[in-house]
Amino acid sequence: MNFVEYADREMMMIDLANKLAGELNSHLMHEDTATLAVPGGTTPGPIFDDLCAARLDWGRVKVMLTDERWVPGDSPRSNTKLIRERLLVSRASSATYVPLYADAPEPEDKLDALRDSVAGALPITVLLLGMGDDMHTASLFPHGDGLAEALASDAPVLLPVRTPDQPEARVTLSARVLKDAMSTHIVITGAKKREALERARKERDPMAAPVISILPEATVHWAE
Numbered sequence: 086m087n088f089v090e091y092a093d094r095e096m097m098m099i100d101l102a103n104k105l106a107g108e109l110n111s112h113l114m115h116e117d118t119a120t121l122a123v124p125g126g127t128t129p130g131p132i133f134d135d136l137c138a139a140r141l142d143w144g145r146v147k148v149m150l151t152d153e154r155w156v157p158g159d160s161p162r163s164n165t166k167l168i169r170e171r172l173l174v175s176r177a178s179s180a181t182y183v184p185l186y187a188d189a190p191e192p193e194d195k196l197d198a199l200r201d202s203v204a205g206a207l208p209i210t211v212l213l214l215g216m217g218d219d220m221h222t223a224s225l226f227p228h229g230d231g232l233a234e235a236l237a238s239d240a241p242v243l244l245p246v247r248t249p250d251q252p253e254a255r256v257t258l259s260a261r262v263l264k265d266a267m268s269t270h271i272v273i274t275g276a277k278k279r280e281a282l283e284r285a286r287k288e289r290d291p292m293a294a295p296v297i298s299i300l301p302e303a304t305v306h307w308a309e
């Protein structure tokens with residue numbers, strides 16, 4: 086794991102947006118398409134605000150979420166809503182969006198079709214992840230229902246997960262899909278997440294600290 090500490094959050098967000106855009110650009114110099122996978126939640130919005138204006142050939146970029154809450158696209162809890170409003174705008178509006186959600190009561194109703202379109206966008210070229218204080222990443226929640234299957238080396242690309250702490254079902258890319266990304270960044274802020282990262286580094290069991298299955302490949306970016 087690499088660890089980068091920043092003097093402040095604003096600087097980190099600008100720097101990260103430049104880094105992600107630079108990596109996508111380099112990839113597009115010798116490949117036809119690139120796939121960018123990003124988290125939802127409260128942290129990455131400012132990165133999206135800068136990244137959406139990056140000068141790159143967005144028409145050749147596929148964008149997907151790392152995980153989604155199973156709520157309609159106009160819900161304030163929808164990660165799709167977040168990236169439609171803050172990432173897939175400006176220059177990035179010509180990117181191709183690969184959805185993890187389709188309108189249906191439960192994820193199981195739509196999984197097959199969603200998995201096919203996700204599989205067609207793999208491997209991930211540039212992966213950005215968040216992390217929670219409980220050491221979850223994407224929607225790989227400690228001891229969550231569906232976690233063992235999502236951590237398995239032969240896991241499907243996309244799985245439904247449920248945990249009592251979360252108000253709705255979710256879908257998440259599996260650990261093997263995240264681990265296969267060509268470049269991985271984790272963005273975290275504040276003292277609690279820094280402590281959670283330190284706890285995770287000492288933990289051996291991915292069922293207790295799912296983020297450890299991704300950490301060896303990742304650069305973690307942190308600001309107070």
Ligand SMILES: O=C(O)[C@H](O)[C@@H](O)[C@H](O)[C@H](O)COP(=O)(O)O
Nearest residue numbers: 124125126127128215216217223
């Ligand atoms: O849908 C989500 O919530 C995310 O994709 C999730 O994995 C997120 O990155 C972490 O929970 C951190 O969330 P915050 O940035 O809100 O702390």
